[in-house]
Amino acid sequence: MSDQPADDSPxxxxxVLTVLDLSEGVAGPYAAMLLAAYGARVVxxxxxxSGDRLRxxxxxxxxxxxxxxxxxxxxxxxxxxxxxxxxxTAAGARLLARLAEDADAIIxxxxxxxxxxxxxxxxxxxxxxxxxxxxxxxxxxxAAATAGLHVFYATLAALWSxxxxxxxxxxxxxxxxxxxxxxxxxxxRRLGGGxxxxxxxxxxxxxxxxGRREGPSVAQPExxxxxxxxxxxxxxxxxxxxxxxxxxxxxxxxxxxxxxxGLEAAALDxxxxxxxx
Amino acid sequence: xxxxxxxxxxxxxxxxxxxxxxxxxxxxxxxxxxxxVESAAAPSPxxxxxxxxxxxSRNKFSLALDLDGSxxxxxxxxxxxxxxxxxxxxxxxxxxxxxRAVSPELIVVSIDAGDAGGxxxxxxxxxxxGTLTALFHHRATGQGQSVIxxxxNVAxxxxxxxxxxxxxxxxxxxxxxxxxAVAGPNGGVAPLDGVxxxxxxxxxxxxxxxxxxxxxxxDVLGHALELSxxxxxxxxxxx
Numbered sequence: 001m002s003d004q005p006a007d008d009s010p011x012x013x014x015x016v017l018t019v020l021d022l023s024e025g026v027a028g029p030y031a032a033m034l035l036a037a038y039g040a041r042v043v044x045x046x047x048x049x050s051g052d053r054l055r056x057x058x059x060x061x062x063x064x065x066x067x068x069x070x071x072x073x074x075x076x077x078x079x080x081x082x083x084x085x086x087x088x089t090a091a092g093a094r095l096l097a098r099l100a101e102d103a104d105a106i107i108x109x110x111x112x113x114x115x116x117x118x119x120x121x122x123x124x125x126x127x128x129x130x131x132x133x134x135x136x137x138x139x140x141x142x143a144a145a146t147a148g149l150h151v152f153y154a155t156l157a158a159l160w161s162x163x164x165x166x167x168x169x170x171x172x173x174x175x176x177x178x179x180x181x182x183x184x185x186x187x188x189r190r191l192g193g194g195x196x197x198x199x200x201x202x203x204x205x206x207x208x209x210x211g212r213r214e215g216p217s218v219a220q221p222e223x224x225x226x227x228x229x230x231x232x233x234x235x236x237x238x239x240x241x242x243x244x245x246x247x248x249x250x251x252x253x254x255x256x257x258x259x260x261x262g263l264e265a266a267a268l269d270x271x272x273x274x275x276x277x
Numbered sequence: 278x279x280x281x282x283x284x285x286x287x288x289x290x291x292x293x294x295x296x297x298x299x300x301x302x303x304x305x306x307x308x309x310x311x312x313x314v315e316s317a318a319a320p321s322p323x324x325x326x327x328x329x330x331x332x333x334s335r336n337k338f339s340l341a342l343d344l345d346g347s348x349x350x351x352x353x354x355x356x357x358x359x360x361x362x363x364x365x366x367x368x369x370x371x372x373x374x375x376x377r378a379v380s381p382e383l384i385v386v387s388i389d390a391g392d393a394g395g396x397x398x399x400x401x402x403x404x405x406x407g408t409l410t411a412l413f414h415h416r417a418t419g420q421g422q423s424v425i426x427x428x429x430n431v432a433x434x435x436x437x438x439x440x441x442x443x444x445x446x447x448x449x450x451x452x453x454x455x456x457x458a459v460a461g462p463n464g465g466v467a468p469l470d471g472v473x474x475x476x477x478x479x480x481x482x483x484x485x486x487x488x489x490x491x492x493x494x495x496d497v498l499g500h501a502l503e504l505s506x507x508x509x510x511x512x513x514x515x516x
Contacts, residue, residue: 013414030438038410075437123477145439149402154474156409157307161282161479163416169279169478176447177455177473182299182398183446184470185329190449191456191468230437231430234407238422239414 012039013239017159018260020045020099021080022108024052027175028137029076030148031155032107036079037229037241043099043256044080044247048275051084051249052077061228067249071228074246078229082247083256085277092276093117098261100125104162105133105155122170132168133158140175149233150178253277279479281308286412287360287501289314289353290337291344291369293322296390296428298333299401300364304408305336306472307481312360312497313488314353316343320490332470334487335459340498341491344370348515352498354379359501362408364388373423382421384411391428399435400428457483 017040021032029044029052036042046052051067058072067073087096097118100106108114115121122134135155140147151173162168180187229243257263257277271277286309290301298321305311313334315321323330340356343349353371357363358379365373366388373385388404390397407424415421457471472481498509 013410013417016413016417026439034406072438145435146399146402148438149399149406149435150473153303153402153406153409154476156406156413157282158476158479160409160412161279163413164284165279167279167478169476171477172475174473174475176451177471180447180452180455181470181473182402185326185332186446187449187452188332188456188468188470189328190446230434233403233426233431233434234410235425236407236411236414236422237425238418238420239411 012037012242013236014039015041017041017104018102019043019155020096020103020106022106022110022114023137024109025054025139026072026076026145027139027147027151027173028107028109028135029054030145031135031137031151032080033076033078033229034148034152034233035105035155037232037243038236039239039242042080043083043103043252043260044077045083045085045087045096045099046249048084048086048250048277055249074228075230077246079242079244080247081252081256082250083253083277084250085253086275087117088113089274089276091271091274093119095257095261095271095276099256100132101129102260103129103132105135105159105168107135107137107151107155109137109139111136126168126170130168131162131166133162133171134168135171135173138172138174138176140179144175144179146182147173147175147178150175150181250277281479281481282476283307283309286310286362288312288362288364288408289357289360290364291353291371292364292366292388293369294366294388294390295323295329295333295397296400296404297364297366297388298323299398300386300388300404300408300426301337301401302333302335303402303405304362306483308479309362311337312340312356312493313337314340314342314344315490316341316345316349317490318343318345324490331459331467331487335469335483336485337488338485338493338497339488339491341494348512352502352512356498356501357383361412362386364404364408366390377421377423380421382415382419384408384415384421384424386411386424386426388426389428396428396432396435400426400431403431459483459486 019035019040019042021044032042054073055067055070058070060069061071086092126132154171158171288309288311290313301311357376362384363376364386373387376385386404404426411424455471456468458466459469495509
């Protein structure tokens with residue numbers, strides 16, 4: 001992307017990337033939040049009025065009612081720009097398609113909803129925007145945080161590939177597979193596999209610490225609009241990390257549509273009157 | 278067909294922990310050339326559990342190099358200068374500072390698994406993601422840097438995101454298509470956990486079984502340092 005971040009802070013490591021976060025819940029939003037924390041411009045696209053379902057869940061911070069008080073929402077969406085957009089309307093779908101043209105990646109967990117709105121499946125969308133990466137999260141039975149790390153990693157790898165080759169692609173992350181992968185050795189053992197492919201291993205005394213960690217304490221709710229990102233999974237010594245608060249529902253709608261798509265105030269007003277944004 | 282996403286990424290893996298192995302595995306699965314450094318005197322401790330080793334070390338290469346000798350250490354530093362990324366951990370015979378000194382472009386990922394024994398997978402994944410994040414920074418600036426990964430911090434972040442406790446390995450039902458059949462050196466075929474992502478244009482699979490100790494020593498030294506087999510043999514003999 002050629003656009004620079006609006007503020008003057010040094011760009012983070014991922015400052016060249018623009019990501020549309022269409023996902024709700026935990027894994028997709030966590031991955032998008034991590035992309036934002038390390039410098040990407042992440043636009044959280046939510047339904048006008050209601051927004052991400054997580055806005056109505058979890059601990060409420062500072063006694064503030066939904067859709068703004070949810071502590072887990074604020075933690076999982078820190079640092080994103082908030083765009084309220086009903087892309088199931090024709091006008092909204094056109095705006096989403098234009099945003100996709102300017103984006104490097106889309107993270108989504110409801111591909112059929114996006115597909116119905118745009119009339120485009122993921123492959124057709126990528127044919128129109130060749131560098132686009134579309135990461136589709138298939139939700140598992142439990143909201144597993146490590147699945148979000150997998151979504152983050154797989155999306156980064158596809159973005160890296162797109163940066164080298166100019167070709168994006170669809171990346172499907174099945175939460176059940178992701179969690180299974182974390183337990184790969186145990187599951188392989190349960191299947192009776194592994195040994196047959198074994199290579200000759202010098203005998204070494206087994207000495208692996210198996211102590212369980214204590215669960216760390218969860219950050220307490222705080223009143224006011226402060227950034228509440230979870231502790232970062234890694235630290236870079238030569239690039240800045242950002243810690244901006246989660247967006248209010250639709251907080252940056254005019255800025256995103258104005259800066260990214262060049263919409264004039266009158267057009268934005270009309271979209272607002274029509275309930276598209 | 279496009280090359281795998283991390284094609285041409287060269288990673289020197291000096292870690293010995295499960296967290297380090299998970300990090301290298303995530304990178305190797307998506308096409309990076311991950312070279313694990315071990316030696317006959319100090320093989321990877323993960324080899325003690327063959328099933329786990331096969332799962333964690335598939336798609337990787339093994340370089341036998343004695344890092345306790347100055348000759349081996351010098352060779353390892355020469356290799357690092359030709360690589361993009363080095364994975365290290367506390368207590369490694371070569372530390373982050375020594376590696377950073379060989380090249381300003383090298384990305385050195387320090388993985389401190391801490392006491393998070395149960396979270397080595399998450400810590401490794403965080404390290405792999407940190408590697409790619411630093412690669413984007415390198416692409417923009419030409420600079421390498423250190424990436425600091427601490428298992429306690431990773432666990433603390435995950436606990437905030439989804440406070441539900443880790444429920445352990447999932448049931449095998451519902452995992453259709455996840456496992457892959459891998460050929461062993463004795464002609465057998467065994468199931469192994471697969472790559473958990475589906476890339477539409479760069480499908481990633483188990484390409485190589487876990488390496489035998491030192492299986493790729495000549496290939497790695499020959500290619501990276503542009504040496505003939507005879508020159509490699511002479512170097513190793515001198516060590």
